[in-house]
Amino acid sequence: MDTIKFLAEISREFLKIHKIYKIKMKKVSEMSDKDLITACHHFVEDNRLNDEWYKFREEKEAEIKI
Numbered sequence: 913m914d915t916i917k918f919l920a921e922i923s924r925e926f927l928k929i930h931k932i933y934k935i936k937m938k939k940v941s942e943m944s945d946k947d948l949i950t951a952c953h954h955f956v957e958d959n960r961l962n963d964e965w966y967k968f969r970e971e972k973e974a975e976i977k978i
Contacts, residue, residue: 920945922972923952926965930955 935951
């Protein structure tokens with residue numbers, strides 16, 4: 913799996929955990945991968961969820977490497 917697809921997949925999952933289904937009136941499910949990654953980054957930064965995001969990302973990376 914390439915990096916963009918992986919980051920988009922886990923970004924969707926992370927936003928779903930936080931019950932974020934729309935960002936700036938656009939459905940997360942309809943966003944392009946790059947737009948979604950950018951939106952997730954801003955959500956994480958704006959809500960000071962950096963530690964939670966990095967832990968979540970590490971767990972997902974570990975699952976793939978198994």
